[in-house]
Amino acid sequence: MTTHRIRVGIDVGGTFTDAVAVDATTLDLVGQVKVPTSHHHQDGVAHGIVEALDRLLTQTGHSPADVAFLAHGTTQATNALLEGDVAAVGLLGIGTGFSAVLTRRLAALAKLELTPGKRLPLRYEHIADPDDGPAVRAAVDRLKEAGAQALVTTEPFGVDRPEGEQAVAGAARASGLPTTAAHEITSLYGLHKRTRTAVVNAAILPRMLATADLVDASITKAGVTAPLMVMRCDGGVMSLDEMRRRPLLTVLSGPAAGVAGALMRERVSEGVFLETGGTSTDISVVRRGKVAVRHATVLGRTSYLNALDVRTVGVGGGSMVRVAGGRITGAGPRSAHIAGLPYACFATPGELRDATLTTVRPLPGDPDDYAVLDTSGGRYALTMTCAANALGRVPEGDFAHADPETARAALAPLAAALGVDVPTAAARFLDAGVDQVKPVVDALVREYRLDTDTAVLVGGGGGAASVTPHLADRAGMTGRIARHNEVISPIGVALALVREQVERIVPGATQEQILGVRAEAERAVVAQGAAPDGVEVEVTVDPQTHAVRAIATGATELRTHDRAHRADDTERLRLAATSLRTDPSRVRVLAGTPAHTVYGTETRRRFRPARHPVRVVDADGVVRHHAADARVEATTVAGAPEVLARLVAETTSYGDGGVRAPALRLLLGSRIADLSGVLDPQPLLALARSELRSRSADEPVVAVLEVRT
Incomplete structure (x- = not known):
């Protein structure tokens, strides 16, 4: 069944702005358009976004009221x-005594190089007493006179004691300049890195605020009532208000849109996503159904910005x-x-007649x-x-x-110069390209310990067919090209989930503190608009760094999918057996x-205990989780607390x-509620109870446990 409601994703690239419409029920692609990115228009990229939306609605026969979800990704930041x-x-900077020494050193952030020969325009003023209003106002006035367009307040230990940063920021906002406190951008320890992250965020804040206001006003004027969302660099989306506060989260979001498309549309649970354009390939990882993220490098230095872990090959x-x-x-x-x-x-056969091979300097x-x-x-x-x-790979x-x-015919002159036939010349050409990509893919497989039994290579982007199929052959892995690969990025924007990450340093975190971070x-x-009933956290x-991290995701509406294409029992069994690398007769539900x-199945090893590999398959026939050796037990919401307490006690390791x-x-x-990030049994059980809260007592629950050695 389809509805007239659509999800719209718009990807603002350096040259073109691509927009797609996806049916809100079936998630099928129903329209796509491409317009030049409007860098030089008086309204900037906002003009191109509205133009793309208008053309898309005209092409698909929808009205602005039919738009259930609208998000855009941008390379502007x-x-x-x-x-x-x-x-x-x-x-x-705030502080006295040794704290003043630490904050005064932050003036050196003005040495951050943006481009060769161009450094970050930063001015520093010091505040001894954050409650001294006249001193704060005088410092702000001096910064404004020096040309400051955005302000940041920072203080040692501001994460644990934010009152000083808050007081100075509150007084500074009276100046009319966009102002943020460093602890509002990240709550991780490390004065220098925390402040640097906040400063870079502030450097792009005025420009991003102006664009956000223009886009918001234009979309509202166009009659769209759905809230406007913006792509984050970790594969999710955030509200426009959140983007106004932390525009830095949009940095490096370009590759994130593509992998979000692979994750949501291609339903990849374990694999490597390669988004290939005309000049380069962005390579990223999906592990156990989640994108791989890490602290990003911005302006040559590590930051506290959690971004997609993407490696780019030319x-x-x-x-x-x-x-x-x-x-x-x-x-x-x-x-x-x-x-x-x-x-x-792409030439005609006539245009290639009598072609001769020569070599040139492109630039x-x-x-x-x-x-x-x-x-x-x-x-x-x-x-x-x-x-x-x-080679017929496209x-x-x-x-x-x-x-x-x-x-x-185009490759014939090259083959003649090499003294081989055309297929051999073509294969050697592709070898030369994928030989640069393969070491990066191999390194990611090792680094993230991907399960090579189930990992797949998925190609996206207009150039996907030139890299992914040949690479899959060379690597001995399963490979495929994503559907509608040329617009996988805007599809990813249209399908992306609202995402938020809260990270706190809490030495010896108690159950209540961990649950507090989760709830936050x-x-x-x-x-930001996610439907409460569908939020996953x-x-x-981390017992070494004392970091408690909660990543919440949710859709802006409770999605219902077309069930017509869902896999039957036989098909799911076959897919599970293929993933388990065994015959279906050896697989049990x-x-x-x-x-x-x-x-699951059983694998016996000589002189070693048998292993029980497991695959979790969804109704579409996609392997959503795989474990090399797991214990599985079914219960109900009512019985789960007692069952889980017993299972955790029996499978906890001590050493x-x-x-x-x-x-x-x-x-x-x-x-699938993933609680694998918690090592302590009691907080683990507390989190499990929080997942069961407000659910029907007779609802089925299945626990999948993997013993840690």
């Missing part, structure tokens, strides 16, 4: 930092082949786009070994896309599909809920490293 186009920041669909001494020496980093040349595979100072074709109709680049089409209907015969994260996503407690089925509770996941309703 990233570009501002890369180009050094930032506001001057006034930093108000190989894309437009990468040109390099030839020397009768052999292929590389692919890229220059692309046809940079060289200003058309792809040879002054480049090596002169990039191969091109000179023809009577002009000059063409030989690209990775040409090679992929020549499926019909793909954004990058060309006639394979034309692609083979849950309240934050609900405040993952809690991690261990437990289940209406949304998930747990399958030199301390107490280690099992990695616990609960299948409950439509979701």
Whole structure:
């Protein structure tokens, strides 16, 4: 069943702004448009966003009232930092004695280099007493006279005792300048890194506020009543009000949109996502159904910004082949786009007649070994896309599909120069490209300990077919191209969940404190529009750093999906057996809920205990969780507290490293509650009880436990 309601995702790129409409019920793509990004319009990128929305609604026959969800991703914050186009920041340091020494050192943040030769415009003023209103106002006046356009207040121990930062920020806001306290941006310890993160946030604040106001006003004027959301760098979205407070969260959000699309639309639970454009490939990880994030490097320094862990390789669909001494020496980093040349595979057969191979320098100072074709109709680049089409790796209907015969004709002069046939030349060309990508993928697989039995390579972006299929063959992994790969980023924006992360340093955290952090994260996503009944919260407690982290995600509405395409029992069993690498006859159904089925088998090893690998498969036939050796038990909400207490007691490990509770996941309703980030048995059980709260007593619950050694 479909409805007339749609979810709209808009991805603002450096050159084009892409917009898609997704049916709010089936999540099927129902429309897509592309318009030039309006950098130079008086309304900036806001104009292009509204233009894309207007064209999309016209194309799909929808009205603004049909828009149930609207979100956009933007590179504006990233570009501002890369180009050094930032506001001057006034930093108000607080403290006396040794604290004053520490904060005065922060004036050195003015040495942060934005671009070669251009440093962060920062002015510093010191406040001894945060409650001295006249002194604060005088310091703010001096900063304004020096050209400050945004203010930051900071104080040692401001995370634990924020009153000083709050008092100065409150007085400073009377100046009319955007003002933030450092503890509001991050609550992690480390005065220098915390302040640096807040300062960089402030540097882009005025520009992002202006854009937010323009977009908000334009969308409202267009008649859209759905709240406007903005893509975060960790794969979720946030409300416009939250973006106004922390625009830094949009930095590096470009690649996050693509992996969000892979996660939500392709239902990847374990694998590597490769988003390939014309010039480069962004590589990121999905592990156990979640995107991999880490503290990002901003302006060459680590920050407290949690962003997608993305590695970029200079190989894309437009990468040109390099030839020397009768052999292929590389692919890229220059692309046809940079060289200003058309792809040879998109020429007509007549235009390629009598083509001759020559080498050029794409740009002054480049090596002169990039191969091109000179023809009577002009000059063409030989690209990775040409090679992929020549080998038939680009499926019909793909954004990058060309006639394979034309692609083979384009590669014929290269093959002759190498002394091989066309398929061999094409394969060597792709080898040269993917050989640069494979070490990065291998490193990510090792680093995140991906389960190679179930990990898949998923290709997105317009150039996906030029990298992912060949790489999958070389790596011996399963690979596929995402549906509608050329618009996977705006699809990711349209499908992304509201996300919020709360992180606190709490030495010896009690159950109440851990539950408090969890509740704070849950309240934050609900405040941004997430439906309370669908919020999921993952809690991690790090006993070494004393960090308590809660990541809450939720949809802005309770989603209902079309059930017509769902897998039946036989299909799910077959998929589970494939993932378990065994025959279906050896697989048993261990437990289940209406949304998930747990399958397991047994593997015996000589002189060692048997293992019981498990797969959790959802109604669509997607493996949502896999464990190499797990214990599974079914119960009800009413019986769960007693059952879980027994199971945790039986599977908790004790050793030199301390107490280690099992990695616990609960299948409950439509979701999998991941409690594996907690090592202490009592807080673990307290969190489990919080997940069961307000649910029907007879509702089924399945516990999946993995013993930690």
